Amino acid sequence: MNEVRGISEENRRRLEELHRRFAGPFATEDAARVWRVERARAKRLLAHMAGQGWLVRLRRDLYITVPLGATAPHEWRADPWVVAATTFAPCYLGGWTACEHWGLTEQLFRDVVVITSRETTPRNQVIQETVFRIKVTSPERFFGLADVWRGEMRIPMSNPSRTIVDLLDDPRLGGGMRHIADVVQEYFEGELRADDELLEFAERLGNRTVFKRLGYLVEALGLDASNILATCREKMSSGISLLDPSAPASGKILRRWRLRLNVRIGETNR
Numbered sequence: 121m122n123e124v125r126g127i128s129e130e131n132r133r134r135l136e137e138l139h140r141r142f143a144g145p146f147a148t149e150d151a152a153r154v155w156r157v158e159r160a161r162a163k164r165l166l167a168h169m170a171g172q173g174w175l176v177r178l179r180r181d182l183y184i185t186v187p188l189g190a191t192a193p194h195e196w197r198a199d200p201w202v203v204a205a206t207t208f209a210p211c212y213l214g215g216w217t218a219c220e221h222w223g224l225t226e227q228l229f230r231d232v233v234v235i236t237s238r239e240t241t242p243r244n245q246v247i248q249e250t251v252f253r254i255k256v257t258s259p260e261r262f263f264g265l266a267d268v269w270r271g272e273m274r275i276p277m278s279n280p281s282r283t284i285v286d287l288l289d290d291p292r293l294g295g296g297m298r299h300i301a302d303v304v305q306e307y308f309e310g311e312l313r314a315d316d317e318l319l320e321f322a323e324r325l326g327n328r329t330v331f332k333r334l335g336y337l338v339e340a341l342g343l344d345a346s347n348i349l350a351t352c353r354e355k356m357s358s359g360i361s362l363l364d365p366s367a368p369a370s371g372k373i374l375r376r377w378r379l380r381l382n383v384r385i386g387e388t389n390r
Contacts (some may be wrong), residue, residue: 201268341385
């Protein structure tokens with residue numbers, strides 16, 4: 121972006137309207153509606169303001185205002201969570217991003233995990249130097265969410281129990297099963313544990329492999345959760361599944377949980 125330059129009185133008024141109306145990113149149609157001008161006119165104005173350093177163009181047809189007090193607007197970066205919640209809506213933040221927020225991991229991840237019901241390609245996108253790792257799912261799977269506030273904007277995020285279920289459904293969202301094992305242990309040994317909710321969400325998601333992985337981890341990590349183990353044995357799917365589908369399909373089969381142990385977790389796989 122160029123350095124901030126002078127702005128006319130009329131465009132300053134337009135810019136102030138954008139600041140008042142939008143806490144996060146907005147599209148050309150949004151600006152046209154606020155300014156009561158045609159879309160083509162709004163598009164030219166937005167491009168001009170972005171070129172002058174008063175706005176940031178996040179991607180095609182999506183902008184965000186630069187704080188009026190920014191000392192180096194060309195270096196300013198929008199909050200990635202706000203960008204995600206607007207750019208990929210309807211969506212929620214999950215995976216390792218939710219793990220960090222809920223204190224379920226000490227690892228720090230630079231990428232942001234977004235689960236959306238909007239068909240989106242490519243599945244990995246870079247906006248303002250932040251990588252957004254995107255998973256597309258159906259609207260019926262939007263449950264077990266909590267609202268997290270970032271400034272004036274409400275960001276949907278998977279709650280702790282839903283986060284665990286999502287990780288066991290798709291271990292790639294948690295950086296692989298070894299990291300997920302640490303997350304699961306933290307969940308069961310901490311104040312966020314909610315057994316009934318966890319089992320309800322696993323059932324509602326509809327992937328019975330989740331019960332295999334959950335039961336195995338509870339057993340392998342020596343967690344105190346006999347009720348979880350009993351339900352997992354009852355609900356798990358038939359056939360053999362991979363413990364971690366992101367790892368090579370090798371390793372012994374543990375028939376008790378109908379899993380191929382293709383990564384090492386806890387004492388039972390050493």
